[in-house]
Amino acid sequence: MPENKDLLQIKFTDLMAYAIKWRKHLLVLAIITVVAAAVITMPFIIKPKYKAEVIFYPTTINSIGNALFTDLNKREADPLAFGEELEAENALQLLQSSAMTGRIVKNFKLMSHYDIDPSENQAKTKLANKYNNNIEFRRTRYLSIAITVLDEDPVMSAKIANGIAEIYDTVKTEIQMQLAREAFVIIEDEYHKKEKELTDIRDNLKRLAENGVTNYEEQSRALAEEIAKLQSKGGSPTQLQKLRDEQALLSKYAGDFLFYTENLKLELDALDKLRTRYEKAKVDVDKTITHKFLLTSADVPEIKAYPIRKTILLISLFATLFLGFLAIIVLEKYREYKANQPIEA
Numbered sequence: 486m487p488e489n490k491d492l493l494q495i496k497f498t499d500l501m502a503y504a505i506k507w508r509k510h511l512l513v514l515a516i517i518t519v520v521a522a523a524v525i526t527m528p529f530i531i532k533p534k535y536k537a538e539v540i541f542y543p544t545t546i547n548s549i550g551n552a553l554f555t556d557l558n559k560r561e562a563d564p565l566a567f568g569e570e571l572e573a574e575n576a577l578q579l580l581q582s583s584a585m586t587g588r589i590v591k592n593f594k595l596m597s598h599y600d601i602d603p604s605e606n607q608a609k610t611k612l613a614n615k616y617n618n619n620i621e622f623r624r625t626r627y628l629s630i631a632i633t634v635l636d637e638d639p640v641m642s643a644k645i646a647n648g649i650a651e652i653y654d655t656v657k658t659e660i661q662m663q664l665a666r667e668a669f670v671i672i673e674d675e676y677h678k679k680e681k682e683l684t685d686i687r688d689n690l691k692r693l694a695e696n697g698v699t700n701y702e703e704q705s706r707a708l709a710e711e712i713a714k715l716q717s718k719g720g721s722p723t724q725l726q727k728l729r730d731e732q733a734l735l736s737k738y739a740g741d742f743l744f745y746t747e748n749l750k751l752e753l754d755a756l757d758k759l760r761t762r763y764e765k766a767k768v769d770v771d772k773t774i775t776h777k778f779l780l781t782s783a784d785v786p787e788i789k790a791y792p793i794r795k796t797i798l799l800i801s802l803f804a805t806l807f808l809g810f811l812a813i814i815v816l817e818k819y820r821e822y823k824a825n826q827p828i829e830a
Contacts, residue, residue, distance in 0.1 A: 500814075507813050511806060518805040522798045535639035536790035537646040537783035539632040540625070543576040544776050545569075573628045576777075579657055580622040580630070580649070588652050590616070593645055620645070629780060639786045646783035657776045665769040676763045679756045686749050693742050 504511070579585060590596065590612065599615045601608055621633040632649050636642035 499817075503813050503817055504810070510813075511809060514805060514809045515802060518802050519798060522801040525797075532637050533789035534619070534635040534637055535642045535786040535788075537634050537636075537639075537642040537786055538781065539646045539650045539779070539783045540629050540781040541632075541650060541777040541779045542629045543572040544774075544778065545572055570628055573624045573630060576630050576653070577622055577624055579660075580632070580653060582656075584656050584660075585649075585652060586616070588656060589620070589645070589649055592648060592652065593641075598641070620649070630777075632783075634783070635790060643783040643785045650777065650779065650782075654776050658773050662770070662773075665766065669766040669770045672759070672763050672766045676756075676759045679752065679759050683749070683752050683756060686745050686752060689741070689745050690749070693745070 595616065596603055596608070596612055599612065601611050601615070605611075619635045621631075623631050623633070625631055632646050634642045634646040634649070636645065
């Protein structure tokens with residue numbers, strides 16, 4: 486039993502002895518590993534890929550009208566402010582959406598670019614795997630968005646990366662524009678209704694003016710003063726009756742006049758507020774603005790990003806030597822174990 490325990494113990498001197506004893510084998514193994522790794526990483530076996538990257542900050546703007554035509558103290562978002570965590574998460578969601586993916590695949594003809602036959606089985610799955618392996622969206626530690634594209638064609642990698650940034654703007658604008666148009670139709674309808682209501686009030690006031698009622702307060706006060714003067718001076722009954730008839734007519738339309746004038750003030754104020762909302766909504770429909778602050782655009786890469794031959798060679802060499810040395814230790818210990826077995830008589 487103690488002998489078996491000794492077999493499981495490995496000393497540093499034993500390792501050195503094994504390394505010296507098996508040095509030729511380890512050297513041959515290392516040479517074979519290096520040659521094999523070098524051959525495997527050749528371009529005709531593993532095609533190199535080039536990396537292009539775009540980095541941008543999403544903006545805080547959802548409504549151009551609110552951002553640009555609202556008082557600073559009431560403004561919900563600064564049009565020149567970089568987006569924070571919420572905007573970054575929203576941007577990632579949009580970049581990973583089916584609307585973005587479909588547009589990217591269509592615009593850059595990725596099915597053909599990745600040599601995938603649309604009619605073959607699991608064509609969409611193969612495309613999705615290629616897409617996910619070659620195109621990545623991530624949020625950086627500074628809350629910006631990085632678009633990373635790997636491609637066998639360096640020019641295509643930069644083209645796709647820059648194109649995705651442009652498509653992001655387009656798709657987000659289209660989504661917001663759809664809502665903006667619906668909102669604009671509602672506000673426009675309310676605005677025109679309010680204009681018609683004001684037109685009706687003005688028409689009624691115009692009819693009252695045709696009946697001699699232009700300013701009830703001033704007119705009633707003036708008539709009362711005239712009647713009082715005539716009565717104090719002993720004016721003619723005919724003239725006094727005429728003034729009283731005018732006063733009676735004025736009283737007849739007093740309620741309508743006060744109703745329409747008060748409504749006119751309220752409706753003018755409501756129309757002014759609606760006009761502001763209408764103009765902002767119209768700006769949202771008619772105008773567009775970028776949804777990102779571009780920090781780094783993609784240039785055509787000059788050096789391949791994958792595979793990294795030096796790294797692969799070193800990892801392969803260390804892994805092979807480790808496994809080889811482990812096999813040598815097991816073999817040596819096995820030999821020691823066999824040598825220590827008692828010889829049967």
